[in-house]
Amino acid sequence: MFAVIKTGGKQYRVAADDKITVMRLAGEAGDKITFDEVLMLVDGDNSDFGVKASVTGEIVEQARGDRVIAFKKRRRKNSKRKRGHKQDLTVVKITGIARA
Numbered sequence: 001m002f003a004v005i006k007t008g009g010k011q012y013r014v015a016a017d018d019k020i021t022v023m024r025l026a027g028e029a030g031d032k033i034t035f036d037e038v039l040m041l042v043d044g045d046n047s048d049f050g051v052k053a054s055v056t057g058e059i060v061e062q063a064r065g066d067r068v069i070a071f072k073k074r075r076r077k078n079s080k081r082k083r084g085h086k087q088d089l090t091v092v093k094i095t096g097i098a099r100a
Helices: none
Strands: 002-007 010-015 019-023 032-035 038-043 046-049 053-064 068-074 079-085 088-099
Touching: 002 032, 002 053, 010 019, 010 088, 038 053
Parallel strands: none
Antiparallel strands: 002 010, 002 038, 019 088, 032 053, 038 046, 053 088, 068 079
8 A cells, every 4th residue: 555645845655664755844853744635545456546545654853965066157257156055854754544
């Protein structure tokens, strides 16, 4: 059994005991979290779209992604700009999928 959930503007395929990395969610390590926006639920040969279901998980850690460098240079103008960015991420362990 697996489900497709939507969080942080992205979609994730999840099953029980999966670890996924999503955009920053509020909470600390060990907190329980529920994803109510389930787009698809697949159980064997049955696949249901837009069904009322929920996916529960536990926050494993709050982390930061790899550094991304944005470097811009304009040729022959003596102009350049270098900026770095690290995305805030949350690692979630999926504990269960329940049909409502």
